[in-house]
Amino acid sequence: MxxxxxxxxxxxxxxxxxxxxxxxxxxxxxxxxxxxxxxxxxxxxxxxxxxxxxxxxxxxxxxxxxxxxxxxxxxxxxxxxxxxxxxxxxxxxxxxxxxAPDEGNMFLLGRVASDAQKKHFLEPMVAGTARSAFFMTEPADEGGAGSDPSMLKTTATPDGDGWIINGRKAFITGADGAKVGIVMARTDAGATMFLVDLPDPAVRIERVLDTIDSSMPGGHSIVAIDKLRVSGGQVLGEVGAGFKYAQVRLAPARLTHCMRWLGACTRAHEIACDYAVRRQAFGKPLIEHEGVGFMLADNRIDIQQCAVMIDWCADVLDSGAHGTVESSMTKVAVSEALFRIADRCVQVMGGTGVSRDTIVEQVFREVRAFRIYDGPTEVHKWSLARKIQSETVKRQSAA
CATH class of the missing domain: 1.10.540.10 (Acyl-CoA dehydrogenase/oxidase, N-terminal domain)
Known part of the structure; x- marks a missing residue:
């Protein structure tokens, strides 16, 4: 051109x-x-x-x-x-x-919900007057769904023109104080999503977990669902299509997590740089010591690489593709790089870095959790390895 x-x-x-x-x-x-x-x-x-x-x-x-x-x-x-x-x-x-989880939930409802559901559930979320929670993960000690959603144990059984939902959920972000719930449950036709008005006496928060991160309103809860009745009009999309809709939500939501936490690590890096320029040690600013200056240089490189990965995956999604593989690759690369960035910021700042005098300590905690949320690094790598195996076998067969 x-x-x-x-x-x-x-x-x-x-x-x-x-x-x-x-x-x-x-x-x-x-x-x-x-x-x-x-x-x-x-x-x-x-x-x-x-x-x-x-x-x-x-x-x-x-x-x-x-x-x-x-x-x-x-x-x-x-x-x-x-x-x-x-x-x-x-x-x-x-x-x-x-x-999260509101941004991802709004995206999902915008794509799948009926007009009536959008008016009742989505509009208050967009207006910022209602928080939401996504009820999919289940307690590990009960063999419930986690990284493997096929292990879903929560059930929804037909009841007249509605459904009765029973089960327990774990690590449900924002459940405490949420007004909108998206509940994933198993039906005879397959996994199905249901929209729920909260609070509801049939949805009981057993406890809010004490976790390493602290940025999300309502924290992360263990939730018991006991004889929750919902109408047929509260089915999100089609009965049995829950896993398909989960994929509509998950790839973009993984990516938006990367976007937000890249911003947080950019700010942590700024704070660490300011500290390294002002703080004197052994007769000169910290940043003039290679051990410190090189860490900040590595941060700058990782920040730029994260931005490139995010933009690449965003372009794939903007093309109309599902971007499942690309979002897995981006989530792994970015979450691991952000942890390195935050860790270096703490190290550069020494005692101040582990104090709560700045947000650097919190950012370190948050991005450590991010390496697990929306799929641990190892699960994404395992999925990518299976994809590589399938592609390789196909190529070998065609040779």
């Missing part, structure tokens, strides 16, 4: 860059001061803090910025710009309504 033709080509990311720029300014100026707020507890920000932050975002015209007024979504490439900016503070995604 000639230089003049290239100059005349429309910038398809201009809209995303504009929104991301406004989001970054908002997060740095209005959200960051809340990071020391005592309402951000070990089980996530309190409900009143969530409301206060979202009121600020709404006032700035930035609430749920990845979903447009007509209900359509930004492209995945545009979303990468916006969600990375929202992640510059652990409270950013909470304030802007771009956090």
């Amino acid at each position: 000639s230089q003049s033709a290239n100059a005349a080509a429309p910038d398809r990311l201009a809209r995303g860059r504009d929104i991301a720029s406004r989001v970054e300014t908002f997060v740095r100026q209005q959200v960051v001061p809340y990071e020391r707020d005592p309402r951000a507890s070990d089980h996530g920000p309190s409900e009143d803090l969530v409301v206060e932050l979202r009121d600020l975002a709404a006032g700035a015209g930035l609430l749920t910025p990845h979903i447009l007024d007509d209900g359509s979504h930004l492209s995945h490439r545009e979303t990468a710009l916006v969600l990375r900016a929202s992640g510059l503070s652990p409270l950013g995604p909470v304030a802007l309504n771009t956090m």
Whole structure:
């Protein structure tokens, strides 16, 4: 393409860059001061803090910025710009309504829900007035579904024109305080998703787990579902199509996790750099010692590689492909790189890095958990290895 033709080509990311720029300014100026707020507890920000932050975002015209007024979504490439900016503070995604699991749940309902379901369940989520939870994972000690969803034990049995759901769920993010639930249960036709109004006395939180991470409202809960009755109109999509819909949600949700936490690690890197430039040791700034300077250089390299992987996978999704393999590869590469970045930031900052004087310590904890959430690294590698084996055998057979 000639230089003049290239100059005349429309910038398809201009809209995303504009929104991301406004989001970054908002997060740095209005959200960051809340990071020391005592309402951000070990089980996530309190409900009143969530409301206060979202009121600020709404006032700035930035609430749920990845979903447009007509209900359509930004492209995945545009979303990468916006969600990375929202992640510059652990409270950013909470304030802007771009956090997990709500962001992924909104994406799923936008693709699968009926018009009536969108009005009842999706619209309050987009407005930031209702949080949601995705009830799929089950207790490991009961042999329930985890990384292998085929082990699903929660059941839904027909009851007149509705269904009765029974089971137990584990590590359910945001269940405490959620108003919308998506429950995965086994039916005779196969796994099925059901939309549920919460709270409901048949959905009982047994306990909120004490986990290494602390950024998500409501934390992560063990939940008992005992004779929960839902109507036929609460089936999401088709009966028996639950695993298919899970794939609609999971590949984009893995990627948006990467986007948000890349923003967090970018901020942690900034803090570590500021520290290394100011802190003196052995007669010169820390950054002039190769042991420190090289760690920060490695961080810069990893940050750029993460951004490239995210953009690559986003382009695949924007093409209309499912992106299952690409999202697995990206989730592994980015989550492992982000952990290295956060670990180096802690190391550069020494004692300050393990204190809560900055968010670096929290970012380290959060990205350690991210290496497990949405599929552990090893499960994704195992899946990729099976794909490689299948492709190799096919190629050998064709030779």
